[in-house]
Amino acid sequence: MQMLKRGLGKDEIFQQTGMVVGVKDANFHVNEGEIFVLMGLSGSGKSTLIRLLNRLVDPTHGQILVGGNDVATMSKQALIELRRKDLAMVFQSFALLPHLSVLRNTAFGLEVAGVDRKTREIRAMEVLDQVGLKAFAQRMPAELSGGMQQRVGLARALAVDPSLMLMDEAFSALDPLKRTEMQELLLKLQAEQQRTIVFVSHDLDEAFHIGNRIAIMEGGRIVQIGTPDEILRNPSDEYVRAFFKGVDVNKYLVARDVASANETLVFQVGADPKADMRKAIAQLRESQRHYAFVVGADGRLQGTVSIDSMYRAMETETNPMATAFLSHIASVPDSIVLRELIGHLVRNPVPLPVVDADNRYLGAVTQTILLKKLVEEVEASHE
Numbered sequence: 015m016q017m018l019k020r021g022l023g024k025d026e027i028f029q030q031t032g033m034v035v036g037v038k039d040a041n042f043h044v045n046e047g048e049i050f051v052l053m054g055l056s057g058s059g060k061s062t063l064i065r066l067l068n069r070l071v072d073p074t075h076g077q078i079l080v081g082g083n084d085v086a087t088m089s090k091q092a093l094i095e096l097r098r099k100d101l102a103m104v105f106q107s108f109a110l111l112p113h114l115s116v117l118r119n120t121a122f123g124l125e126v127a128g129v130d131r132k133t134r135e136i137r138a139m140e141v142l143d144q145v146g147l148k149a150f151a152q153r154m155p156a157e158l159s160g161g162m163q164q165r166v167g168l169a170r171a172l173a174v175d176p177s178l179m180l181m182d183e184a185f186s187a188l189d190p191l192k193r194t195e196m197q198e199l200l201l202k203l204q205a206e207q208q209r210t211i212v213f214v215s216h217d218l219d220e221a222f223h224i225g226n227r228i229a230i231m232e233g234g235r236i237v238q239i240g241t242p243d244e245i246l247r248n249p250s251d252e253y254v255r256a257f258f259k260g261v262d263v264n265k266y267l268v269a270r271d272v273a274s275a276n277e278t279l280v281f282q283v284g285a286d287p288k289a290d291m292r293k294a295i296a297q298l299r300e301s302q303r304h305y306a307f308v309v310g311a312d313g314r315l316q317g318t319v320s321i322d323s324m325y326r327a328m329e330t331e332t333n334p335m336a337t338a339f340l341s342h343i344a345s346v347p348d349s350i351v352l353r354e355l356i357g358h359l360v361r362n363p364v365p366l367p368v369v370d371a372d373n374r375y376l377g378a379v380t381q382t383i384l385l386k387k388l389v390e391e392v393e394a395s396h397e
Contacts, residue, residue: 015075024233036062036071037234047208049200051221054231055257060214063231064180067212068101069093080178098127102171106183108163110155116142116166117151123174134173141169144203161192165199172203181213185220197224218258222266230254242266269355270348272387273368273377279306280375283316287335291324305343305365307375308335315367315375318343345369348376355379 017027024035037059044050052060065071067078069085078085080096088096102123110119117138118125124134142148145165155163164185171179185193201224204211215221221228222242229239230253238250246266249255279297283290294306298321308316317339319327327338345367346358358366365378 035234037066039235040231042229042236042239044210044212045226046210048226049204049211049213049224051225051228052212052214052231053216053218053221053228053257056216058231059234060216060231061182062234064182064212064214067178067180068097068103070103098123098174100177101180102174102176102178103180103182104164104167104171104184106187108155108160108167108187110163110166110170112155114155115151116147116153116155116158119155119166120151120169120173123170127174138169138173141172142166144172145169145199159192161188161195164188164192164196168196168200177210179209179211181211183214183216186215186217193220200224218261230257243268243271265352267352267387268348269346269350269368269379270370270376272352272355272384273348273379274383275377277380277383278365278367278378279303280309281306282311283308283335288328291319291328291334291338294319295321295324305340307365307367307378308339309375313374315345315369315373318365318367343367345373346379347371356384359384 017030018035018038022030024038027033027035040059040063042050052063054060062071066073067080067085069078069088073086076086080100083092083096085093085096111122114122117135120142121129121134121138124137125131129137139148139151142151145168147162147165147169150158150162155166158166164187167184185196188196197220200211203209213221213224225242227239227241228245229236230245231237232253238245238254240248243266245254246258246261249258279294279301281290281294281297298304298306305318305320307318310316319338320340323338323340327334330337343362343364343366346355346369348368348370350358355366359379359381363381365380367378368376370376
């Protein structure tokens with residue numbers, strides 16, 4: 015520790031003492047309900063760091079605050095209680111007990127916590143159903159494929175209903191198809207339950223697909239934290255820049271990256287819908303546009319209209335605005351990837367409204383906007 019304080023590096027300390035500095039200057043926070051991904055090359059310290067969080071590795075110095083409690087200074091009993099009730103871990107190696115059935119493996123954490131058999135088996139069956147393995151409850155681990163075994167590992171972690179899940183290269187032992195399948199399952203469960211997850215990965219596609227934020231590690235340090243887009247576009251140093259060298263940025267663009275808030279008319283409807291529609295029609299004609307979006311005072315998208323649909327709606331005496339909305343133009347989520355977005359535009363070449371998870375309008379995407387963005391990305395990559 016004194017050597018570190020004097021500014022000696024990891025390699026110098028190893029040469030002089032034979033001791034390895036696993037993690038240093040790793041200062042970060044994880045937001046409740048997010049998937050926080052730790053990335054780095056082999057030996058960067060990411061697996062050590064995740065094991066520090068539940069004290070499978072004891073920290074030499076510093077604090078590890080979980081819900082305001084310092085894990086680093088917890089008594090053995092308090093740590094046991096934390097692991098039983100609030101913390102769960104999913105390993106790369108599945109770590110199933112081969113002599114126990116799928117059901118008993120899933121219920122194992124509850125059994126250790128002293129939950130009675132009937133209650134723990136009911137809970138285990140619930141989570142096995144969530145991961146699609148209810149029918150395999152009485153099978154033994156050896157009878158399952160690798161992907162199914164990892165589902166059991168995930169179910170075991172979920173069974174204790176943890177507030178924090180630690181996942182160390184949890185899907186890296188699976189073949190690409192099963193790996194993608196498990197990623198989608200995790201995202202589905204996360205959408206339903208909103209747990210806080212710290213996920214270690216060395217795979218760029220995986221990190222970008224599941225991570226809300228990513229921390230890049232090098233030599234035991236965290237060198238940058240940000241959303242996938244922030245890190246990709248604004249690397250903090252040469253190490254991070256080299257980490258993403260050769261990465262096709264377009265592969266990771268999503269709808270919110272290309273949406274434009276200025277190229278499609280957006281208006282609100284007041285006490286006189288017909289007057290609002292007449293005004294919108296005049297603005298559309300002046301700008302030589304055909305479509306517009308209607309949003310509420312709260313910014314949420316209400317629907318898409320056209321000049322023709324508004325003319326027809328103005329002939330309606332009751333609730334004319336509702337009859338103006340076009341059913342064939344659906345909004346797209348802000349997280350939809352570029353290849354899917356292109357598919358939407360090919361099938362329906364009209365302005366598509368982009369909304370966030372709360373249906374708030376973020377902007378529009380058209381074929382022209384999309385092509386313009388792709389050209390900008392190509393030019394930026396050649397600078």
